[in-house]
Amino acid sequence: MIALTTIGYSYACLNGGIRINCHETNCDIEFISVTATDNEQEKYVAEVYAQKTSDGRTINVYITNGYPCYEAYINYTIKNTGNYPIHFDNLTITNPNPEALEITTTNHTCTYLQPCATVNGSTTVHILQEAEECHTYTFQIKIGVSCEPDCYPHTIGFWKHQFQTALCKIRGRQHIPSATLEQYLDQINTTSQIFEFTGTRKQKFQQALNILDLPRRPSMEARLRAQLLALWLNYVAGYTEGYTLEGMTAQQIIQGSENALLNHQTSQYEYWKDLCDDFNNLG
Amino acid sequence: MNKQIPAAFTILLFALAITGYTYSYWTETLNIQNTLNMAKLTIYIQDHNTTLTAQMSTDNHTLELTGTITQDQTLWTGIIIKNNGTTPVEITLSIKTNDTNIETLFSNQTYFYGPYLETDDISAVWDKAATIPPSDGSTIPPQLPAENRLVIWQNITRNDLPPAFTIEITVTYTATFASWTDKVDVIYTLSYQPP
Numbered sequence: 001m002i003a004l005t006t007i008g009y010s011y012a013c014l015n016g017g018i019r020i021n022c023h024e025t026n027c028d029i030e031f032i033s034v035t036a037t038d039n040e041q042e043k044y045v046a047e048v049y050a051q052k053t054s055d056g057r058t059i060n061v062y063i064t065n066g067y068p069c070y071e072a073y074i075n076y077t078i079k080n081t082g083n084y085p086i087h088f089d090n091l092t093i094t095n096p097n098p099e100a101l102e103i104t105t106t107n108h109t110c111t112y113l114q115p116c117a118t119v120n121g122s123t124t125v126h127i128l129q130e131a132e133e134c135h136t137y138t139f140q141i142k143i144g145v146s147c148e149p150d151c152y153p154h155t156i157g158f159w160k161h162q163f164q165t166a167l168c169k170i171r172g173r174q175h176i177p178s179a180t181l182e183q184y185l186d187q188i189n190t191t192s193q194i195f196e197f198t199g200t201r202k203q204k205f206q207q208a209l210n211i212l213d214l215p216r217r218p219s220m221e222a223r224l225r226a227q228l229l230a231l232w233l234n235y236v237a238g239y240t241e242g243y244t245l246e247g248m249t250a251q252q253i254i255q256g257s258e259n260a261l262l263n264h265q266t267s268q269y270e271y272w273k274d275l276c277d278d279f280n281n282l283g
Numbered sequence: 284m285n286k287q288i289p290a291a292f293t294i295l296l297f298a299l300a301i302t303g304y305t306y307s308y309w310t311e312t313l314n315i316q317n318t319l320n321m322a323k324l325t326i327y328i329q330d331h332n333t334t335l336t337a338q339m340s341t342d343n344h345t346l347e348l349t350g351t352i353t354q355d356q357t358l359w360t361g362i363i364i365k366n367n368g369t370t371p372v373e374i375t376l377s378i379k380t381n382d383t384n385i386e387t388l389f390s391n392q393t394y395f396y397g398p399y400l401e402t403d404d405i406s407a408v409w410d411k412a413a414t415i416p417p418s419d420g421s422t423i424p425p426q427l428p429a430e431n432r433l434v435i436w437q438n439i440t441r442n443d444l445p446p447a448f449t450i451e452i453t454v455t456y457t458a459t460f461a462s463w464t465d466k467v468d469v470i471y472t473l474s475y476q477p478p
Contacts, residue, residue: 029311061315065320066322067370123315131321141316145312
C-alpha cells in the first residue's frame, strides 16, 4: 500500500501540478489586537473592557454599569497567519435582546485576506432606551472563514496535461472536463488581444497545446506566451481569485504581458514571463 | 487471516478518504462575545428629622407626616436622601396639594446640603446644626453621585387664617439619570381647627 501510494504521489507531482517540493498547506487566522472605547466624555459611569483569548480566536467584551444611550466601540485587527488566502464566508450576529441592544459590526463577508495581511474591523454596542436596570445582556458575533487550498493557480504543466489527456496524447486523469476547457478557451478568445482559438474543439485544444508545449530552446517570446496562456486559463477558471504577486492581480499581469507582446517590447518579455510564471506557481 | 486483509484494506481506504476531505477544506470561526451588566438607579429616605408625627413606608420611599399648623407657624422638616444606585443622579423637586383653594395660603423654602459620603460627618447640618436651616445651604439641588447622601431642610409656613381645614401637601424628590428615574415622597397632612 505504501509503495503504491508513493508511486501515485510521484506521478501526480510530475503531471498534475503537485511539485515534489510543494510546501505544506497551512490555513490559520486570528485576532491580533483589540481595543475598547466608549462615547462618555464628561462623566464616566460605565466601563468597557475587551480581551482576546490566547488562541486569538475569540474576543471577550465586558461592559459594566451600562445605561440607555451608552455606546461602546470595540476595534480589532484580524491577521491571516497561514500561507493561503482566507475567505470571509459569513457573519452572524446573535442578539437575544434587540429591544435593549443595537449591535453593528464590520462585515468582511465575500472578501479575501492574503497570507500575512491584516484587516481592521469594529463593533458598536448601543444600549437602547428599553434596556432595563440591573439586567445582564449578552450577544455574540461569529465571523465564518474558510480556506480552500484546491482553489489556487496551477502551473503550465497542469494545463499542458489537461490538453494532452483531452486530445488522448497521453494516458492520465483529466481534472477539467473537455467542455469546460473549451469554454475557458472561448472566454480567452473574447478578451485576449494575443490569443485566438478557432475551429473544432480538437483544433482549439491543439492550438493551446502548441503554445503551452515549448520546443527545445524556446525563445523568450514563446516562453512568455506559454506562461501567459497558463495564467489566462487560471484566471478564467477562477483560480487566481484572492491572489496577488508584487501587489498585482492576475488581471494586471495579463494586461501588462499582452501590452508587452503587442508593442514588441522584447526587453520586457523576460520580466513579464517571470511574473506569469511566479503567479502560476503560487499554488 | 483471509478475512483480516479486506477489513484492513477497507479501514485504510476510509482513513485516506477522510484525510483527503480534511486537507481540501478548512473552516474556522472567529467570535466576539459580549457580557453587559446594566446599572441601577435607586434612592431612598435614609433619615428624617421633624416635630410632626412620622410614618415611613417599608421601602423607605414615602414619609408621611401628620400634625397641625396654626397661623404664621413655620414647620421645619429635614430628610436625608441616599443614592443607593450605581450612577450619579440629578434631583428635582415638585410640590402639589389636594386643595388648590387654600394652597396659596402656604409658602415653603427648601435648602440642600451635600453631597456627602457615608463616612462624612454631617452633624453640623443635621442633628447638631446650630440653626435651622443650617448655614450655606443651596436652593438648587446638586448632582448626587452614587453612594452619596443629600441633606434637605424644608419649611412650610401658613400665612393666613382660613377656617378649619385639612390639607395634604406632597413634596416629590425625583432622581434622574439618562431615561431612568426614581423618586421619594414626603406627604404632609396638616390640619387646623379654630378654637
